[in-house]
Amino acid sequence: xxxxxxxxxxxxxxxxxxxxxxxxxxxxxxxxxxxxxxxxxxxxxxxxxxxxxxxxxxxxxxxxxxxxxxxxxxxxxxxxxxxxxxxxxxxxxxxxxxxxxxxxxxxxxxxxxxxxxxxxxxxxxxxxxxxxxxxxxxxxxxxxxxxxxxxxxxxxxxxxxxxxxxxxxxxxxxxxxxxxxxxxxxxxxxxxxxxxxxxxxxxxxxxxxxxxxxxxxxxxxxxxxxxxxxxxxxxxxxxxxxxxxxxxxxxxxxx
Numbered sequence: 001x002x003x004x005x006x007x008x009x010x011x012x013x014x015x016x017x018x019x020x021x022x023x024x025x026x027x028x029x030x031x032x033x034x035x036x037x038x039x040x041x042x043x044x045x046x047x048x049x050x051x052x053x054x055x056x057x058x059x060x061x062x063x064x065x066x067x068x069x070x071x072x073x074x075x076x077x078x079x080x081x082x083x084x085x086x087x088x089x090x091x092x093x094x095x096x097x098x099x100x101x102x103x104x105x106x107x108x109x110x111x112x113x114x115x116x117x118x119x120x121x122x123x124x125x126x127x128x129x130x131x132x133x134x135x136x137x138x139x140x141x142x143x144x145x146x147x148x149x150x151x152x153x154x155x156x157x158x159x160x161x162x163x164x165x166x167x168x169x170x171x172x173x174x175x176x177x178x179x180x181x182x183x184x185x186x187x188x189x190x191x192x193x194x195x196x197x198x199x200x201x202x203x204x205x206x207x208x209x210x211x212x213x214x215x216x217x218x219x220x221x222x223x224x225x226x227x228x229x230x231x232x233x234x235x236x237x238x239x240x241x242x243x244x245x246x247x248x249x250x251x252x253x254x255x
Contacts, residue, residue, distance in 0.1 A: 004111045011089075011119040020085045021123050027081050028127035031073040032134025036142045039065035063143040064218060067151060070135045071214040074128060075158055082127070082162065083169060086120045087182050090173035110246040113170055117242055120166045128159055148218045157210040157217075157224075157231070164207055164234050165190060167241040174248045203227075207234040 015021040039061050090112075132155055136147065165186060172185035193208040203209055209230045216222040224231075 004115055007111050007115040008118060011115050014089075015119055015123060020089075021126075024082060024085055024123055024127045025130060028074070028078060028131040029134060031070070031078060032131035033138060035069040035073060035131075035135045036066040036138040039069050040142050061143070063139050063145040064148055066135060066139040066143065067148055067218055068215050070131065071154065071158065071211075074131060075161075075211045075214065078127070078131070079162060079165060082120075082124055083165060083183065083186055086123070086166070087169060087173075087186075088179045089116055089120060090170055091177055091179050091182055094173070094177050109249040113174075113242055113246040113249060117166060117170055120169075121163055124162050124166060125159065128155065128162070149220065150217050150224070153224060154214040154217045157227075158214060160231065160234055160238075161207055161210040164238045164241075167238045167245070171241040171245040171248075174245045205229045205233055207237065210234060 042061065042065075132152075168186045168189050169182060172182040172189075176182055176185065190208075193206055194212075196202050197206045197208040197212060204227055207230055209227045213222045213227055217224070
């Protein structure tokens with residue numbers, strides 16, 4: 001436990017020193033503040049871009065539009081930024097050989113993997129929570145409507161999918177030892193999940209459903225029970241990838 005705590009402290013300082021965590025928080029804070037503004041101003045912007053002889057009738061923006069923007073930004077650009085920022089968190093140390101010292105002093109390999117996952121998961125949690133709270137605050141100010149049903153639940157499912165990608169990132173780091181290879185495998189895994197989700201028979205079991213069903217869930221078109229198998233598989237894959245990463249790490253580090 002002492003080794004884990006010490007390595008966790010080291011990882012925490014590393015994320016601040018490299019500015020990964022501050023950058024992530026700033027990006028998600030910007031998303032949180034602009035999600036409702038974009039939803040509110042988009043109709044006016046589109047009307048201003050139309051010519052004199054054209055007329056576009058757009059529905060009045062509502063709170064649902066702001067939350068649709070939240071899930072779009074968080075699940076696309078947000079996850080992309082998360083993976084880019086933390087893609088070198090393990091490969092960098094493997095490349096520089098800085099893992100040799102703590103491992104030679106008795107720090108177990110699983111401690112390395114789990115501490116890095118804990119810090120990246122905390123960063124993802126903090127950033128997503130910040131964006132959620134800012135979106136809720138600004139949406140409440142711009143749209144006098146109640147919070148859409150299952151908004152918090154849909155956000156938790158998005159958070160869970162992000163944890164799976166972080167676990168994939170760590171496993172890919174151990175497998176390739178390079179930042180480019182790590183990103184390539186993680187992105188490829190996500191793409192495969194998205195493509196497979198086209199098949200109706202796999203939809204309820206596919207982890208990608210946790211992201212793609214966010215808006216339908218808010219609109220009352222999807223219930224959590226419909227994707228419960230996907231939740232279980234996501235949790236299973238996340239833990240399995242982390243265990244496998246810890247096991248394979250010995251291939252690249254001294255005994």
